Amino acid sequence: MNQPKSYKGYLIDLDGTMYRGSEKIPAASRFVKKLIEQDIPYLFVTNNSSRTPAQVAEKLVSMDIPATEQHVFTTSMATANYLHEQYGQAGVYMIGEEGLSHALNEKGITLVDEEAKSVVIGLDREVTYEKLTKACLNIRNGAAFLSTNADKAIPTEQGLLPGNGSLTSVMTVSTGVEPLFIGKPESIIVDQALAVLGVDKADTVMVGDNYDTDIMAGINAEMDTLMVFTGVTPKEEMADKAVQPTFAVDSLDEWQIV
Amino acid sequence: MNQPKSYKGYLIDLDGTMYRGSEKIPAASRFVKKLIEQDIPYLFVTNNSSRTPAQVAEKLVSMDIPATEQHVFTTSMATANYLHEQYGQAGVYMIGEEGLSHALNEKGITLVDEEAKSVVIGLDREVTYEKLTKACLNIRNGAAFLSTNADKAIPTEQGLLPGNGSLTSVMTVSTGVEPLFIGKPESIIVDQALAVLGVDKADTVMVGDNYDTDIMAGINAEMDTLMVFTGVTPKEEMADKAVQPTFAVDSLDEWQIV
Numbered sequence A, B: 001m002n003q004p005k006s007y008k009g010y011l012i013d014l015d016g017t018m019y020r021g022s023e024k025i026p027a028a029s030r031f032v033k034k035l036i037e038q039d040i041p042y043l044f045v046t047n048n049s050s051r052t053p054a055q056v057a058e059k060l061v062s063m064d065i066p067a068t069e070q071h072v073f074t075t076s077m078a079t080a081n082y083l084h085e086q087y088g089q090a091g092v093y094m095i096g097e098e099g100l101s102h103a104l105n106e107k108g109i110t111l112v113d114e115e116a117k118s119v120v121i122g123l124d125r126e127v128t129y130e131k132l133t134k135a136c137l138n139i140r141n142g143a144a145f146l147s148t149n150a151d152k153a154i155p156t157e158q159g160l161l162p163g164n165g166s167l168t169s170v171m172t173v174s175t176g177v178e179p180l181f182i183g184k185p186e187s188i189i190v191d192q193a194l195a196v197l198g199v200d201k202a203d204t205v206m207v208g209d210n211y212d213t214d215i216m217a218g219i220n221a222e223m224d225t226l227m228v229f230t231g232v233t234p235k236e237e238m239a240d241k242a243v244q245p246t247f248a249v250d251s252l253d254e255w256q257i258v
Helices: A026-037 A053-062 A075-087 A098-106 A129-140 A164-175 A187-197 A211-220 B026-037 B053-062 B075-087 B098-106 B129-140 B164-175 B187-197 B211-220
Strands: A009-012 A042-046 A072-074 A092-095 A118-121 A144-147 A153-156 A159-162 A204-208 A224-228 A247-249 B009-012 B042-046 B072-074 B092-095 B118-121 B144-147 B153-156 B159-162 B204-208 B224-228 B247-249
Touching (some): A009 A187, A053 A072, A072 A187, A075 A098, A075 A144, A092 A129, A118 A164, A129 A164, A129 B159, A144 A164, A159 B164, A164 B129, A164 B159, A164 B164, A187 A204, A204 A211, A211 A224, B072 B075, B072 B187, B075 B098, B075 B118, B075 B144, B075 B187, B092 B098, B118 B129, B118 B164, B144 B164, B187 B204, B187 B211, B204 B211, B211 B224
Parallel strands (some): A009 A042, A009 A204, A118 A144, A204 A224, B009 B042, B009 B204, B042 B072, B092 B118, B204 B224, B224 B247
Antiparallel strands (some): A153 A159
16 A cells, blocks of 8 residues: 555544444554544544434443544534524424434524424434424425435444435435435535544545445545445445545554554 | 217226315216216225225215225235235235235235345334334345335325335335335236226226326226326326326216216
C-alpha cells in the first residue's frame, strides 16, 4: 500500500470498522489510541439512528476504544441539524427510536402527529401500521419527507434484518414521494461532520468497511477514503467498483498515522 | 356508448364499483339484480385480502347487493390456490389478516415461522418489525416470495392509507428479491376466477372502477372490460391510457344486460 499523505483529521465508521456487532476489533483500538497520541482530531460518523451519542460512546469505551459523546456524530444528529436549518423548530412527525427523538429534542424541534411540516423516519423496531399511516397522510398533505439513512439491511447475529431504507420504502411506494436521505453515502452528513471536526476536507480521510455507504460518502463529498476489509464489503468485490477508495487495508494495523 | 355484445358471465370488482367504503351505490344493486333476473353467472373479484368470503358477502348484502360466499373470490383465495398448486401444503410464513389465514387454512397449508417453503404477505394492519424480520430471514433462506396484491394505497374516510404493495416493498428492498404478485392486475387471479365462474373468457367481461388494477387485469388476461367512473379512476385520466377499456360508463345504470 502506497501511503503518501499525512491527514489532520479522521472521520471513522463504527460497525464493521471499530467493532463487529458485539465483537471487538483489536486493531481498531490501537488505531484510535495512536490518533490520540498524535493529537489528531477524529469523529465517529454513523448511520445508526437508534442510539444517542452518549450510548454510542459507552459502547465504544466497552470495546476499548477511547470516545466521549463529543466524538460521535450520528445520522439522527445530522437529520436534526438539517431540519432545524430548513424549518426551524416547526412540527415534525417522527418514526424512530431514542437516538432520533433525542437529537430532535436537542434542537427544540416539536413532535406532532398531524399538520407536520416534515416527516422523518429512522429505524424503528416498534414500527406499526398506525405510524406508517400517519407518515403517509402527512406526506400526502405536503410535509417534506426525510429519512436518516437508506441502509437496506442490518447485519446481526440473527441474520440480515430489515434496515431503515426498507422501512422508508413503505412511504415512498405508497405516496410516490421520494425521501431526502441524510446518512452515508449522502454528502449531507459528511459535510456536517467535517464542520464538527473542524478540519479542512482536503486534510481529512473517511475510514470505513462498507463501500456503498462509507467509501461512497467520502467519494460523494470529494474527500480521500480508507477502506478496511473487516466488515461488510469483501476484498473480491472491490475490483468491480468503477471508483476505487484512495487507500485499502486488510487491518487498521497496516495504516501508518503520520 | 356502443354496446354490441351479450356476455354470459361477469367478473365484478367491489370497492368503487359495488360500493364506496361504507356508502351504497344504488345503480350497482340494480345491476346485480338484473344479472340474477337474467340468470347470468357473476363472481366478485377483490384485491382485499383481509376479509373472508363470508364477511365480504355479508357486507354486500348490507349494501343491498345479492351475494353469498360462493359469489366471492378474493386474492387471498387465489394466493392459497396458487401456493397449493406449487408447493402442496408445505409450510408458509404469513403476514396478513383473517382473510388470508382463513384461505390458507381452507387448503390445509401449514403456517410456520422458520424454514418456510414460501413467504406470503397480505395487508396486515397489525404488522410489526418482528413479522417483517421473519419474512426477510425466510426469503434470504430461499423461501419463495408472494404477495396478495400490489395496491399502493387504500382509500378510506381517513385518507389514503398504506396498501399491501407498500408493505411488500420492505422485503423487496431489504432482500433484493421481487415478489410474485397474485391479485389484479395480474392475470393469475383472473384465470382462477374464470375457472370458478365456469364461463369462457371470450364470453365474460371484467367490470371495475380502477384502471390500473381492474381494467388492466382484464387487459392482461385478454378479455373484454367495462370501466365505471364511480371510484378511483377519473374520466379525465382515461384519455392518456394507451390501451382503452372495451366499454366505459358513468353509472352501471347505463349498461344494458342483453
